[in-house]
Amino acid sequence: xxxEWQRRRRVRQRLDRIFAAVFLLAIALSLLTLVVLLWDVxxxxxxxxxWEFLTxxxxxxxxxxxxxxxxxxxxxxxxxxxxxxLPLGVAAAVYLEFYAGDSWLSRLIxxxxxxxxxxxxxxxxxxxxxxFVRGLHLGRSVLAAALTMTLLVLPxxxxxxxxxxxxxxxxLIHGAYALGATRWQVIRTVVLPTAxxxxxxxxxxxxxxxxxxxAPMITIGAWAFITFLPRHPLDGFSVLPIxxxxxxxxxxxxxxxxxxxxIVVLLAVLLSLNAVAIWLRNKYQxxxxx
Amino acid sequence: xxxxxxxxxxxxYYGQHQVLYDVNMNIRERAVTAIIGPSGCGKSTLLRCLxxxxxxxxxxxxTGEVRFKGRNIYDDDVDPMEIRYRIGMVFQKPNPxxxxxxENVAFGPRINGYRGNLNELVERCLRQAALWDxxxxxxxxxxxSLSGGQQQRLCLARALAVEPEVILxxxxxxxxxxxxxxxxxxxxxxxxxxxxxxxxxxNMQQAGRVADExxxxxxxxxxxxxxxxxMFANPREKKTEEYxxxxxx
Amino acid sequence: xxxxxAEGRDLRVSPRWRDAQKRxxxxxxxxxxxxxxxxxxxxxxxxxxxTVDTVxxxxxxxxxxxxxxxxxxxxxxxxHFGILPLLNGTFLVAVGSALVAVPLGLGxxxxxxxxxxxxxxxxxxxxxxxxxxIPTVVYGYFALTYITPLLRRYIENxxxxxxxxxxxxxxxxxxxxxxxxxxxxxxxxxxxLREAAYALGATRLEVALKxxxxxxxxxxxxAIILAVSRAVGESMIVALAAGSTPKLTLNPLESIQTMxxxxxxxxxxxVGYGTVEYYSIYAVGMALFLVTLAMNLFARWVVRRYxxxxxx
Ligand SMILES: Nc1ncnc2c1ncn2[C@@H]1O[C@H](COP(=O)(O)OP(=O)(O)O)[C@@H](O)[C@H]1O
Ligand SMILES: [Mg+2]
Numbered sequence: 001x002x003x004e005w006q007r008r009r010r011v012r013q014r015l016d017r018i019f020a021a022v023f024l025l026a027i028a029l030s031l032l033t034l035v036v037l038l039w040d041v042x043x044x045x046x047x048x049x050x051w052e053f054l055t056x057x058x059x060x061x062x063x064x065x066x067x068x069x070x071x072x073x074x075x076x077x078x079x080x081x082x083x084x085x086l087p088l089g090v091a092a093a094v095y096l097e098f099y100a101g102d103s104w105l106s107r108l109i110x111x112x113x114x115x116x117x118x119x120x121x122x123x124x125x126x127x128x129x130x131x132f133v134r135g136l137h138l139g140r141s142v143l144a145a146a147l148t149m150t151l152l153v154l155p156x157x158x159x160x161x162x163x164x165x166x167x168x169x170x171x172l173i174h175g176a177y178a179l180g181a182t183r184w185q186v187i188r189t190v191v192l193p194t195a196x197x198x199x200x201x202x203x204x205x206x207x208x209x210x211x212x213x214x215a216p217m218i219t220i221g222a223w224a225f226i227t228f229l230p231r232h233p234l235d236g237f238s239v240l241p242i243x244x245x246x247x248x249x250x251x252x253x254x255x256x257x258x259x260x261x262x263i264v265v266l267l268a269v270l271l272s273l274n275a276v277a278i279w280l281r282n283k284y285q286x287x288x289x290x
Numbered sequence: 291x292x293x294x295x296x297x298x299x300x301x302x303y304y305g306q307h308q309v310l311y312d313v314n315m316n317i318r319e320r321a322v323t324a325i326i327g328p329s330g331c332g333k334s335t336l337l338r339c340l341x342x343x344x345x346x347x348x349x350x351x352x353t354g355e356v357r358f359k360g361r362n363i364y365d366d367d368v369d370p371m372e373i374r375y376r377i378g379m380v381f382q383k384p385n386p387x388x389x390x391x392x393e394n395v396a397f398g399p400r401i402n403g404y405r406g407n408l409n410e411l412v413e414r415c416l417r418q419a420a421l422w423d424x425x426x427x428x429x430x431x432x433x434x435s436l437s438g439g440q441q442q443r444l445c446l447a448r449a450l451a452v453e454p455e456v457i458l459x460x461x462x463x464x465x466x467x468x469x470x471x472x473x474x475x476x477x478x479x480x481x482x483x484x485x486x487x488x489x490x491x492x493n494m495q496q497a498g499r500v501a502d503e504x505x506x507x508x509x510x511x512x513x514x515x516x517x518x519x520x521m522f523a524n525p526r527e528k529k530t531e532e533y534x535x536x537x538x539x
Numbered sequence: 540x541x542x543x544x545a546e547g548r549d550l551r552v553s554p555r556w557r558d559a560q561k562r563x564x565x566x567x568x569x570x571x572x573x574x575x576x577x578x579x580x581x582x583x584x585x586x587x588x589x590t591v592d593t594v595x596x597x598x599x600x601x602x603x604x605x606x607x608x609x610x611x612x613x614x615x616x617x618x619h620f621g622i623l624p625l626l627n628g629t630f631l632v633a634v635g636s637a638l639v640a641v642p643l644g645l646g647x648x649x650x651x652x653x654x655x656x657x658x659x660x661x662x663x664x665x666x667x668x669x670x671x672x673i674p675t676v677v678y679g680y681f682a683l684t685y686i687t688p689l690l691r692r693y694i695e696n697x698x699x700x701x702x703x704x705x706x707x708x709x710x711x712x713x714x715x716x717x718x719x720x721x722x723x724x725x726x727x728x729x730x731x732l733r734e735a736a737y738a739l740g741a742t743r744l745e746v747a748l749k750x751x752x753x754x755x756x757x758x759x760x761x762a763i764i765l766a767v768s769r770a771v772g773e774s775m776i777v778a779l780a781a782g783s784t785p786k787l788t789l790n791p792l793e794s795i796q797t798m799x800x801x802x803x804x805x806x807x808x809x810v811g812y813g814t815v816e817y818y819s820i821y822a823v824g825m826a827l828f829l830v831t832l833a834m835n836l837f838a839r840w841v842v843r844r845y846x847x848x849x850x851x
Contacts, residue, residue: 012742013742015742015744016742016743016744016745019744020650020654020743020744022646023646023647023649023650023654024650024654025646026643026644026645026646026647026650027646027647027650027651027667029643030643030647030667030670030711030714030718031663031666031667033670033711034666034669034670034673036685037673037677037678037681037685040681040685041677041680041681044684087574088574088577089574091570091571091573091574091575092571092575092577092578094571095568095571095572095574095575096575099571099572100575101348102348105572106575108579109575109576109578109579112578112579112581112582113578114839115582115832115835115836116581116582118765118831118834118835119585119772119828119831119832120771120772120773120774120799120827120828120831121772121774122772122774122799122802122803122824122827123585123589123772123824123827123828124585125802125806126585126588126802126820126821126824127581127585127588129806130588130591130592130821131584131588134812151577151581151584154577154578155578158578169385171383171385172385172387172388174343174346174381174385175381175385175386175387175445175448176387176397176401177343177346177374178341178343178379178381178449179375179378179398179402179448179449179452180371180372180374180375180376180401180402180452181371181374181401182371182401182560182564183564183568184563184564185401189387189397189400189401190387193389194387194388208672209672211674212673212674212675212676212677213674214674214675214676214774214775215675215774215775215778215802215803218806218807219802219803219806219820221806241674241676241775244676244677244680245676245775245778245779248676248679248680248683248684248779256680256684259680260680260684263676263677263680266674266677267673270672270674274672369557369561371557372557403556403560
């Protein structure tokens with residue numbers, strides 16, 4: 001009896017160890033894919049990763065092709081998106097946290113935000129095409145793209161900002177009210193300055209999502225072959241992911257390598273944005289502890 | 291001297307849960323009134339009724355009257371901002387804003403549209419709070435760099451800067467060391483010639499040292515109120531005596 | 540003194556100043572509400588634009604054809620507008636990517652929640668999250684130029700554009716959705732339950748599979764549904780790697796097309812406004828929106844029902 005029990009116990013413990021390895025393997029495989037992907041992209045793109053690649057205009061000849069136009073276009077789009085989405089998102093979050101209470105209206109808005117977060121990005125592209133490009137006659141412009149991206153990232157910004165607002169100590173808020181401050185004064189002078197660091201972190205992370213979005217940009221008609229830099233929100237434009245998509249979709253290996261080089265540039269911009277976000281978060285946390 | 295507050299039939303509920311029962315009391319002008327009682331008896335709740343801080347918290351219901359200078363502050367046409375501006379508050383834990391020392395004191399005047407000389411006002415308030423000598427060389431340093439006791443005096447200076455008529459203090463010394471506590475108590479004694487002070491404390495010795503009048507609360511009810519010395523020497527109620535002699539609490 | 544102070548104050552804060560302040564407060568509240576309503580307007584905008592152009596589409600194509608025709612060829616003649624092949628492609632990618640993401644994501648989640656130390660968790664979680672942060676066009680490139688050639692070495696009849704590579708890439712992309720949401724659900728399982736099982740001599744594996752996973756089951760189901768709904772809405776991987784041949788097939792080795800893939804394909808070209816091709820992307824977009832909306836609502840319903848069950 002006891003012998004049988006001990007034997008089963010050994011089997012169970014061996015199973016436990018085996019499955020620990022299996023579960024660990026799942027993580028390892030996932031992370032391995034990530035490593036292989038990055039390595040593959042860098043290897044493919046290495047040949048084109050030169051300074052001229054960053055400073056050249058597009059070309060039908062791979063040797064002369066560069067990424068300047070979509071790079072600048074991407075910076076335009078995310079910059080303008082940030083400019084529009086930041087105040088809108090923060091205002092909406094402030095409304096939900098400090099004004100809405102528990103009304104049917106606030107529940108409606110919250111349900112909308114939750115649902116919008118699950119809408120496929122390409123559907124936002126269809127919306128942007130119908131409303132901004134055609135309805136408001138903005139054409140296939142930087143502004144139309146930024147407005148589309150604003151709607152896309154708004155739910156993310158609102159959720160992140162609400163979390164940041166909630167982390168402001170209630171004691172500070174009550175301290176300000178006790179001095180006779182109005183609600184908006186409390187928000188403007190105490191809540192927003194205190195939460196600014198984590199709000200910015202959330203906004204940058206949301207914006208970096210917009211940087212990689214391709215499908216809605218294609219839908220609203222960003223052009224891959226465009227030979228001028230946007231100077232104006234109503235100018236046409238291209239963005240990094242669209243250029244990458246176009247190069248990748250061509251059969252010639254040279255263009256596919258250009259796509260890889262473009263991906264490296266895209267990931268580098270993404271990485272810098274994330275680095276800024278992390279730096280902001282650390283800076284903010286240190287201040288909060290102090 | 292007249293009354294700053296006349297509290298009539300005050301009941302407070304957190305949701306379904308009643309925490310203050312039919313409180314009736316007067317708080318004298320330009321005197322220190324201590325509110326004592328064991329933890330959870332409703333001291334903070336009462337204090338927060340006096341400047342309508344409960345408005346900030348959903349689910350709190352207040353019935354009855356709190357008359358401030360003869361006027362019920364719970365009347366519909368009373369602006370709670372105005373009330374909080376005229377009645378200052380110092381909290382249990384120091385809560386300076388994460389701004390400079392100067393900006394902390396200037397906060398109230400600024401938001402209330404003060405047009406006078408801010409530098410003078412800040413200096414005067416810091417002096418009143420006995421903090422000036424310690425911070426005069428670093429007014430623009432972060433308030434968070436001060437010690438706990440200094441932070442609490444800064445919060446007092448911040449409350450003084452809007453020139454309130456009343457200062458409410460909720461266990462202001464509970465987070466402080468004995469030396470800071472002594473400084474704060476000296477300050478309270480100095481300020482009472484000009485301000486009405488309501489002090490919540492669970493420390494009877496403190497009440498004995500600084501309060502002109504003391505109110506004893508138990509389980510949400512006012513048990514006894516009177517001049518501090520009389521009440522401490524000669525409590526009318528048995529429960530008060532038990533509390534004062536340390537039999538519970 | 541007190542009187543002087545009081546007078547001084549009354550001079551400072553005039554009733555007019557207070558009135559102006561109150562007016563300003565009201566305006567600010569209105570502006571903030573307006574910002575909050577943008578999300579409602581977005582939803583309304585999505586539903587309206589999709590509906591309006593879908594209605595246009597159905598003036599030219601019958602709903603019956605849309606739902607029953609087994610060919611989707613809007614770009615050549617004879618034109619057919621049966622959405623079934625696109626649904627089929629989307630279904631294939633959804634199921635295929637789930638087959639990749641569910642074992643890997645759940646395995647990762649169980650390891651992180653039941654086996655890993657705090658330190659390992661703090662390092663590995665953000666690393667896994669990177670998978671969700673990589674732009675989908677990058678996955679598309681990877682599927683097309685790495686996964687497909689690699690697979691073609693072992694699978695002879697694998698087409699250049701095929702569902703399989705797309706499934707793998709989409710699957711990897713949604714691993715973090717599965718793993719982090721399931722892990723949240725597992726971490727939320729009360730310690731007391733685990734301790735009770737350990738006290739009876741259970742191994743970690745037994746605790747994980749017999750206590751934690753069942754207790755977190757609805758959260759895990761919701762995580763999987765949300766992940767699959769992301770796969771359904773994914774566009775660039777399928778546009779690059781899965782081909783543009785809508786067809787009714789369950790063979791992942793063939794070229795297919797998904798709903799999103801079709802929208803991308805049409806948007807690339809210069810489809811004239813007002814043509815049936817233009818409206819067709821809105822009809823397909825409507826179908827896509829409804830499918831993902833249903834999945835998201837279902838996921839939330841699963842979670843809510845479970846939470847009520849716990850409280851009861
Ligand atoms: N925000 C709240 N919600 C519900 N109950 C509360 C809240 N704040 C205090 N209470 C309850 O009200 C009673 C009185 O609290 P309080 O006034 O803080 O007591 P004291 O300051 O005398 O310690 C306590 O029983 C406490 O649990
Ligand atoms: Mg208290």
